[in-house]
Amino acid sequence: MKITVLSLFPEYFEPLLRTSIIKRAKEKDLFEFETVNFREFTKEKHGHVDDTPYGGGAGMVLSCQPILDALKSVRTPRSKVILLTPQGDVFQQKMALDLSKEEHLIFLCGHYEGFDERIRDYVDLQVSIGDFVLTGGEGACMVICDAILRLIPGVIKQESSHDDSFSNGLLEYPQYTKPPVYEGKAVPEVLLSGHHANIAKYRHEQALIKTAKNRPDLLNDLDLSEQDQKVVDSILKNK
Ligand code: ADE
8 A cells, every 4th residue: 555645735744654553564664654745745836735716715726736736646557646625525444444445545734724626537536534724734634644554464453453333334332441440430340250251242232322422323234033132122222
């Protein structure tokens, strides 16, 4: 997997590559990462990459030429080009999993007030990380890269991502570590029992309970067993 980020602020991505799990994965060459500053591609004589909007209005708009020339310089027939925009499809775990299987991802990060609408015609996918507006696409791009990179084989232990929230449609079950009692709060007995079947049953039930309490909307997409439906109904009744 190779990731290319087109951005006016490549330094945004340095901490991501210098820290923790992503740093170790980079050192093991589990992925390639490059940034391209599209300012270097501008043909505007003062080095500008943006201009005032036609029709008037506040702010500046990123121009087609520098971004699309930068894109042409890195795109291959096997690249998938993603534009970060609050108007895009909302990023979710399923999208992270699909994108983690791609050979080459190119992210276009807008900045300032927005970009020329015609840029959308040159991308494969438009993605938002939620219903809010950031100062630029870099923050969103970092979130998305993190979620994708941890799914690349070898980056984290396979079992760790199996039980992730959303991967089976449910939020993840609660986890505990030592000590068994902290300030009077005890770890559930079953987790100390060593009985694997009971632990698996308990965790599944807790995942259902947590999802019903915190994100009941997720349950609409699931085909629950009769037993699971009973658990969910009892939570929703007492909510
Ligand atoms: N750029 C600005 N806001 C954004 C958002 N919410 N998601 C993706 N890109 C953005």
